[in-house]
Amino acid sequence: MSRSIASIALALALVAAACGDDTTTETEAPDTSSAAETTTTAAPTSTAAATTTTTAAATTTTTAAPTTTTTAAPTTTVAALPDTALQAPILDGDGYKFGNIAGAATADELPFPLGGAITARWYTAGDRWVVVYDGLDVAASGALCPGNSILNAASGGFEFISNSPTPGAQCVGAPNVVDGAVMMCNGQVSYATEIPTGIAGTLFASIEVYPGDGNNLGASVPIPTDGTGTEIDPATLTC
Numbered sequence: 001m002s003r004s005i006a007s008i009a010l011a012l013a014l015v016a017a018a019c020g021d022d023t024t025t026e027t028e029a030p031d032t033s034s035a036a037e038t039t040t041t042a043a044p045t046s047t048a049a050a051t052t053t054t055t056a057a058a059t060t061t062t063t064a065a066p067t068t069t070t071t072a073a074p075t076t077t078v079a080a081l082p083d084t085a086l087q088a089p090i091l092d093g094d095g096y097k098f099g100n101i102a103g104a105a106t107a108d109e110l111p112f113p114l115g116g117a118i119t120a121r122w123y124t125a126g127d128r129w130v131v132v133y134d135g136l137d138v139a140a141s142g143a144l145c146p147g148n149s150i151l152n153a154a155s156g157g158f159e160f161i162s163n164s165p166t167p168g169a170q171c172v173g174a175p176n177v178v179d180g181a182v183m184m185c186n187g188q189v190s191y192a193t194e195i196p197t198g199i200a201g202t203l204f205a206s207i208e209v210y211p212g213d214g215n216n217l218g219a220s221v222p223i224p225t226d227g228t229g230t231e232i233d234p235a236t237l238t239c
Helices: 002-019
Strands: 087-089 095-099 119-125 128-134 145-152 158-163 182-185 188-196 201-209 215-225
Touching: 087 215, 119 201, 119 215, 128 145, 128 201, 145 188, 145 215, 158 188, 158 201
Parallel strands: none
Antiparallel strands: 087 119, 095 215, 119 128, 128 188, 145 158, 145 201, 182 188, 201 215
């Protein structure tokens, strides 16, 4: 059986070989190597012209500083006083009471200081004496009545006695009140006295208080003179 099948297969093969065409047909593979299409896309030119922005420079405003004119205050400085040999401080023991009362007046009772805080300085101005109460502060003491006189060596009596008020004082009860004899400048108190030069004796520079009830207080300092002194222009004692 197996031999029959093999014989049949061999026969079929022979038949097929006999019927075959000797021409060999070659089928050419289709050309799939078509050239790659080159697509060149030009990059868009996007060169934008740069915009130039010019900003005008900020306006500079210059404001001139206002001119301030300062008016100098009037000069109120007292001229420097020349030296004088006739000067003496008012000391603690120089206080006194007079009028309806008597005795010594202490620093606690007086509105101005004792103990040498105030010095009487004497000068001549023409034919009259001028006294400067150096250190007397009227702003602190309040209204006062400075006074002065001379104890005449020849006669033995007090002469040319006078008092003059500082601003606000009345000097009620003083024996001889001379208005305007007190000179003030920048707090300095001076007095143009009625005492003539040329008299030998003792000068008295006084500061007194007249409250109006007769209970008067004061202080005074003496200094001897031969009638001559250091000359001064009284205008230098005023403002």
